[in-house]
Amino acid sequence: MDDNLQELRYQLEDATIKCSERCLYQSSKWAAEMLDSLLPIDHEDTDPESPMDITKPTFPPVNNPFRVQDPAEAALEAQEAHKYLLAKSYFDTREYDRCAAVFLPSETPLVSLSLNSPSSKPKQSRSSLKGKEKLSPFQGSKGHAPRNPYPRLSQKSLFLALYAKYMAGEKRKDEETEMVLGPADNGLAVNQELPDIAQGLEGWFEERSTKGLDGKGQGWLEYLYAVVLLKGHNEELAKTWLLRSVHRNPFHWGAWQELNDLLASTEDLKQIVGELPHNVMSLIFHVYCSQELYQATEDTYQALSELESIFPTSAFLKTQRALLYYHSKGSLKYLFPDIGHFPHRLDSLDHYSNILYVMNERARLAFVAQIATATDKFRPETCCVVGNYYSLKSEHEKAVMYFRRALTLDRSFLSAWTLMGHEYIEMKNTHTAIESYRRAVDVNRKDYRAWYGLGQAYEVLDMSFYALFYYQRAAALRPYDPKMWQAVGSCYTKLERLEHAIRALKRALIAGSYYTDDAAPNASPGVGARRVLEPETLYNIASLYEKLGEEEEAAGYMEMTLAQESGGALVDDEESDENEYSSASEDAAQSDMEAEVSGDDASNTLHPRRRRKPRTSSFAMQNSDSNVAETWHHPTATTSKARLWLAQYALRREELDRADQLAGELCQDGMEVEEAKAIMRDVRARREEA
Structure with a gap:
């Protein structure tokens, strides 16, 4: 165990130093924090007053694979040491062009790049970068393989120079757009340095492959090439180069973050698991991706616990645990x-x-x-x-x-x-809100809040078809969130697609339901347990069935709405199987709503005829789940509306006793009193006639 911890310590030390040397400061900080949180080794002398041999080297032995360096690379780095220090000092003072010029003298005067008129050449190159395959692969000229344009440099110096060029381009792009969401910030500005960097790196890799040096890459230039490809929307090729980078340099956290951004679903994560290196970084990456994909599963928590046993004081891991609880609606603020x-x-x-x-x-x-x-x-x-x-x-x-x-x-x-x-929505500035949400989606397509916000914005504009599309995207990312499916159902209702609306609302019921069992609150749901459902959603489903002319189905769901006053409906053995819930949720993760709601899982799970007769005289309820936002201890406006509907339904069916009972309960509730009295008068009149 101590040997493994010592090796991990050497690797994190190495990553911290090398990331800092290449000005990848965020990755260097991450590695240093993980190093500081590493479990202490048993034989370490932690007493500052005790004698210790300060001459003992703390670096790993020479045969450590993360310290061994190619002799040719080492010789080049030694020759370039003074130039490298100069270039790094320029980078640290944010003089990116000067940094790049130390190793890569510019052939074109810089002034021609910064003083372009609106109609000059760089603006044409902006449009040439649109599309997935136009940025990469680059060709030096038509029909010819790309040529390596760089002088003979170490990989360390070449990375610093090219990264400086990339940062210079990013800086000029931000300066060109000026104010956030201002007149010039139309989202079309691009980094003008990307084509040159991509074409040059492609030639550099091609030359090394020809010379048989392809296996001696250090992973840094592979990472930079992948970042450039991502900027050009060539995601599949970028994923290939990122995987190559994390194999050759597994403790560079920035490469793992870029790889995470390419995984849009759990299926994407499962596809690349077998291609990842087998070390602790893959485990950290798996936990991080699961959190980003809102997968708070038992496997994720188990992996996180294993990591916390190695890094017991890691703020990064504590944050991941807190966010996992947040996504699963557990206890929040104190985590x-x-x-x-x-x-x-x-x-x-x-x-x-x-x-x-x-x-x-x-x-x-x-x-x-x-x-x-x-x-x-x-x-x-x-x-x-x-x-x-x-x-x-x-x-x-x-x-x-x-x-x-x-x-x-x-x-x-x-x-x-x-x-x-969100703020622009509150300020009724819907069009600017839409632009903000679109930028958020461009940064991260897995942000369900941005997709949901786009749906809200288009719903405000009465564009229900567009709103439905964005709500579907949000629901696919968060299939266990009832609010997403309620929004989908609302859009289908406005589009008069009532059957699809009912299916979506049933999924919202499944996602938002929970079980109470006074005898065994921590046990799995079984006989005697009660499933508590959202009354408002039940009432909306009943109303949709009424619009479809299916009064029996509507009555069943009205009865279920009423049952929530007494703590929900009893669950039979056949209904306590949670596979129905997981089946519905897995289907919900598909992007096509038509395919998602075509199954019968939700309908079977919530069929009103499979429910026992609810109690309507008692309004007491035990709250056995502290994570639930609200419970129903007494009649609400929704349950009173359901009671009124059932009273009128019973009156139409000549069930006078039932109608009189429900109307009397309405009078006791103090809601819908006038309508209840009218029903009671009608019941008395019919009894007198009989």
């Missing part, structure tokens, strides 16, 4: 890494502020905003925290100002795009 234990840490603080916002914890959110502002005012996370605070105070203009500031600092910051869209 996030304590700010006091990790002072001045702002990473993922925007997610924590979202949780506090949802829970309406205004005082705690104000405290977190104070801490973040005192640490660093100009971090995107800080701006999002402060923006959430102002949003909670209903000061939406100020909230937008802070979200814009976050995007000015980092235009790829997903939370700010999504949250700004």
Whole structure:
């Protein structure tokens, strides 16, 4: 065990140093934090006052594979040492073009790039980058293989030079767009350096392959090439190069993050699991991807627990656990890494502020905003925290100002795009909200909140067909969230596709249901358990059946609505099988709604004729699930409407005793009293006639 921990320590040390040397500061920070949280080795001397041999080297033995270097590369790095230090100093001072020019002298004057008129050549190259296959592979000229344009350099120096060119292009792209969502920010600006970098790297890899040096890559240039391919929307080829990068350099966290962005579903994750290297990084990647895909499964928690036994004090892993609980609607606010234990840490603080916002914890959110502002005012996370605070105070203009500031600092910051869209919805600025949500989707297609926001925006514009498409995307990402299916059902209702609306609402019922069992609250649902369902959804399903002229089905669902007052309907043995729930949810993950709702799982699970007769005289209910937002201890407006409907239905069927009983209960509830009295008068009149 100690040997494995020692080897892991050497690898993380190596990754921290090498990422820092190549100016990949976020990856270097991640590796250093994981190194610091690593489980202490038993024989380590941790007493600062005890004698210790300070001359003993802390570096791994020479035969460690992560320290061995190709002799040719080592010789080149030694020759370029002084130039490398100069180039890195330029990079650290954000002089990216000067950094690149140390190793790659520019043939074209830089002024021609920065002073282009609107009608000059670079603007034409922008349109030439559109489409999936136009960026890569690049060809030097038609019919010829790409040529390596670079001088003989070490991979370390070449990466730094090309990365500096990439960063220079990104900087100019941001300067060109000026203000966030301003007149010039139309989302069409591109990094003008990408074609040259892609074409040059393609020639460099081709030359090494010809010389038989393909297996001696270090993984850094492969990573940069994949990033360039991603910018050109060539995702399949980018995935190939990222897999090659993580095999050759498995402790570079940035490559794993880019690979995660390419996985849009759990199926994509399952497809590449066999292609990943077999080490602890693959396990960390699996947990991270599962959290990003909202898969809070038992396997994910087990893998996370294994990692926490190796990295017991890792703030990164604690954040992943908190987000998994958040996605599965578990206990929320106290699971996030304590700010006091990790002072001045702002990473993922925007997610924590979202949780506090949802829970309406205004005082705690104000405290977190104070801490973040005192640490660093100009971090995107800080701006999002402060923006959430102002949003909670209903000061939406100020909230937008802070979200814009976050995007000015980092235009790829997903939370700010999504949250700004929410604020514009509140301000009734629907078109700008749509643009914000679209940018969020461009950054991360797995953000169900942005898809749901787009659906809301188009629903406000009475464009139900478009809203339905975006709600379907959100539901495919979050098949266990009843709110997604309720939105889908609402759109189908507006489109007069009532049968599809019913199926969608049934899925919302399945996703939102939970079991109560006073005898064994922690046991699996069985005989004697009660499934509690959302009364409003049940009532809407009943109303849709009434529109279809199926009064018996409507009556069954009205009875189920009424049953929620007494704690839900009893569940028979055949109904307690949770496979129905998982089957429906797996179907829901498909992108085509027609295919998703064509099965009969949801219909069979919630068929009213399979329910026992509900109790209508008792309104007491035990709340045995602390994670449920609300329970029904007494009649509500929805259940009273269902009771009124059932009373009228019984009257139409000449069931006078039942109609009189329901009308009397309505009078006791104090809701729908006039209608109830009219029914009671009608019942008395019919009895007198009889």
